Amino acid sequence: MTASSFAFEPWANTHQQRIEQVLSGVLPTDELLPERLHSAMRYAVLGGGKRVRALLCYAAAKLVGTDIIAADTPAAAVELIHAFSLVHDDMPCMDNDDLRRGKPSCHKQFDDATALLVGDALQSLAFEQIAASQAPQALIQVQVLAQATGSRGMCGGQSIDLQSTGQHLSLAALETMHQYKTGALIRAATMLGAYSAASTDHALLMTLDQYSRNMGLAFQVVDDILDATADTQTLGKTAGKDQAQDKSTYVSLLGITEARTLVRKLHDDTMQLLSSYDQAADPLRGIASFICERSF
Amino acid sequence: MTASSFAFEPWANTHQQRIEQVLSGVLPTDELLPERLHSAMRYAVLGGGKRVRALLCYAAAKLVGTDIIAADTPAAAVELIHAFSLVHDDMPCMDNDDLRRGKPSCHKQFDDATALLVGDALQSLAFEQIAASQAPQALIQVQVLAQATGSRGMCGGQSIDLQSTGQHLSLAALETMHQYKTGALIRAATMLGAYSAASTDHALLMTLDQYSRNMGLAFQVVDDILDATADTQTLGKTAGKDQAQDKSTYVSLLGITEARTLVRKLHDDTMQLLSSYDQAADPLRGIASFICERSF
Incomplete structure (x- = not known):
């Protein structure tokens, strides 16, 4: 089977619109106390981004045969x-970035203290939503997401990144950092x-x-390529x-050409990995091509 | 039944030592990558505090008849x-406080970026631990804790507090703020x-x-009294x-005398509330007295 048909x-657009609606429903309205915090949470989450992570969740749910409604909450x-x-990364004590998704970043639009609380409250909301869903495997979902977020996941990757700025990392150290930070x-x-x-079936x-x-x-290598080549x-x-x-x-470690070769290899390996699955794997194939082809 | 016997x-000391050991086991060692983050997480959590929240958890578990081991993870x-x-509250963009539990606060001992990540990673770790415990009511525990943490709980209370500094709140507004922030x-x-x-039985x-x-x-009123009267x-x-x-x-709203009267009334109401329970409620009575009597 191939992804050709x-x-x-259209699949991505449909699911991007869907997750936007789900997120809008999940976030407290800005008429609810504390209004400013809720307003800033909505600002930080809604109306932007490619929603790659939500698409991955929907695509994986499709492969395992879940009804799409069951994928809304984890997505x-x-x-x-x-x-x-993103809100915490952009703050002055971290990357100090004023721009995010073409808009002022959250601490610029509001203030540093609000941005801090926005990030904290968005994290709680994620776990609250999964727990409230009462899904059969909700507890595993909480565990997987919490591990990926914490000190041996995303936050840990940020910490390694901060300590390594200005130092020249080996390729192995760079991979570890990105496995934590983005992977x-x-x-x-x-x-x-x-x-x-x-x-879910073990295989x-x-x-x-x-x-x-x-x-x-692939996502991180492409990100590095785009940072070096796009405006x-x-x-x-x-x-x-x-x-x-x-x-x-x-x-910086591989050069542009070899970085692109690595992305192409990851793309080909992934297509091979999915080759025995029928059209239920089409969205996963589509995302793989979408992520990789931005850098070709 | 009374708490007199x-x-x-000794009960508090035993359980404070117990939670210290549990926390030490739950926090990643600082030999594990990223070492600096893990070291800062341990610094922020271990070796201080009265552990009132853990004591409340153990005391409630005792009343409902749970084995103490089952209360370790939620505590x-x-x-x-x-x-x-506390780590996030102390940061320069929030309360900008250099001192916590008699030691330099986390961002002073380490740095602002590390403190930000410490807070983020501690939050994830809390939910990860509950999910990993596989307790019969773990999903409810995640939901209760996440709600209490987020925008309609602790983070929301902080946000209201920030917006209200320099403004004179009504008693009703102050109560709402503290219900979120501390309660x-x-x-x-x-x-x-x-x-x-x-x-758990409904009654x-x-x-x-x-x-x-x-x-x-009571906790918040006492805190305000101590802030105004202790060194x-x-x-x-x-x-x-x-x-x-x-x-x-x-x-500032009630005056010291009336604030103390309010604490005494809350103490008496609480003893009345627990009066029909036997010695299984002794730790809860003990905590109530401990919290309130600091201000008498």
């Missing part, structure tokens, strides 16, 4: 965690979709685990930051 | 959330203990809910901050 863009939860991380949440997004079924879990690891790595307007965030901050990246 | 201090989770909130987590600590049983849940609401309010060394944190920051407090 599957139209990824929203992982987007809430992602949004929280863990990409993986969690996929596995939350896998665990949206009442039970499928193994396939999705490998898929998500490939995508986590700020195209990215919707400040371009060329890695070089300006003297960060080790896949581009 | 029950020695609160640790609520202390992790509390520690995360929600005090309540969650108690209810997590209640939900540590395989199932007991109602009693513990009322108990925790009384304690949440920095006694408190282990900067004293007189409320007045310096022109904050509305129970003391």
